[in-house]
Amino acid sequence: MAENSLKKLLMKPTLEVARGLLGCTLTTRVGGRETSGIIVETEAYHGDIDEASHCYRKRTARNEAMFGRPGTVYVYFIYGMHYCLNIVTEAEDTGAAVLIRAIEPSSGIDVMQRRRHSRKLEGLANGPGKLCKALGIDKKLLGEHILESQSIAIEMSRQFRAIDIGCSSRIGISRAQDLPWRFFINGNKWVSCCGSSRQS
DNA sequence: CACTAGATTTTCT
DNA sequence: GAAAATCTAGTGG
Numbered sequence: 001m002a003e004n005s006l007k008k009l010l011m012k013p014t015l016e017v018a019r020g021l022l023g024c025t026l027t028t029r030v031g032g033r034e035t036s037g038i039i040v041e042t043e044a045y046h047g048d049i050d051e052a053s054h055c056y057r058k059r060t061a062r063n064e065a066m067f068g069r070p071g072t073v074y075v076y077f078i079y080g081m082h083y084c085l086n087i088v089t090e091a092e093d094t095g096a097a098v099l100i101r102a103i104e105p106s107s108g109i110d111v112m113q114r115r116r117h118s119r120k121l122e123g124l125a126n127g128p129g130k131l132c133k134a135l136g137i138d139k140k141l142l143g144e145h146i147l148e149s150q151s152i153a154i155e156m157s158r159q160f161r162a163i164d165i166g167c168s169s170r171i172g173i174s175r176a177q178d179l180p181w182r183f184f185i186n187g188n189k190w191v192s193c194c195g196s197s198r199q200s
Numbered sequence: 201c202a203c204t205a206g207a208t209t210t211t212c213t
Numbered sequence: 214g215a216a217a218a219t220c221t222a223g224t225g226g
Contacts, residue, residue, distance in 0.1 A: 130219085137218080
């Protein structure tokens with residue numbers, strides 16, 4: 001049942017998926033260890049109209065996974081040392097995805113601490129690169145499917161409906177900075193930065 | 201605290 | 214050859 005509604009969510013437009021994934025639980029099973037956390041921050045990327053997307057120019061070997069079925073896992077390597085996790089959206093042959101930017105650790109916390117060489121809970125997975133390291137995500141997961149993989153899964157959670165969602169422009173990009181395509185759970189302490197919509 | 205620079209590799213120009 | 218959907222350590226108030 002829960003999987004069914006997640007499947008339904010994945011068929012929706014990218015921005016709705018970005019909002020809908022907030023509050024869902026992300027679990028990985030890597031190297032015999034299970035780790036999971038609640039998604040608290042996402043960003044939408046849509047290749048057709050979005051200059052910041054890896055798919056904006058054309059289809060290449062690197063961005064091929066973003067053109068796959070909705071729910072496909074797209075992992076890329078950046079800045080010489082970090083992986084980032086995306087969930088592919090939109091119909092096949094459309095290059096779009098949602099970047100998972102932060103989670104609230106919920107289980108396997110000791111494993112995450114060891115992988116990150118950090119004992120602090122805050123800061124364990126509040127950023128796209130940190131989250132991948134904490135969950136053991138790398139390019140081995142590229143092309144897996146979120147509803148079918150043995151190694152990575154997403155589930156909808158109960159408290160899903162009553163979430164207060166904030167949004168802002170995206171972080172770390174130099175083009176299309178005007179698009180308010182970053183979403184997060186308002187006031188949640190595990191968001192990577194600027195975790196509330198208050199203006200100053 | 202705030203701010204700056206360096207790490208390091210994949211990918212496309 | 215340069216830039217990249219980032220993070221950390223280091224410096225100076």
